[in-house]
Amino acid sequence: MPNTDRIIRLKTVLDRTGLSRSTIYRKIAEGTFPRQVPISVHGAGWHESAVNRWVADPGAYRPDNDNPPSLGKSSHGEG
DSSP, X not given: OOOOOOEEOHHHHXXXXXXXXXXXXXXXXXXXSXXXXXXXXXXXXXXXXXXXXXXXXXXXXXXXXXXOTTSOOOOTTOO
């Protein structure tokens, strides 16, 4: 059974969650929605598994378990 974690872009996240763009970014800032992961110099996406966990139970979402170890930690983008 393959265990792949696709990166999905904003349009897909909007479709799956039913949230607006501004609400997604506000929730990221509050720590109540998965953070984006960089995929190119000017592009970012979300781990599909993290978004799926949020969709399954938004109230129980915890940001400490949405970063699979495959990409490591990054400190840019804070601000």
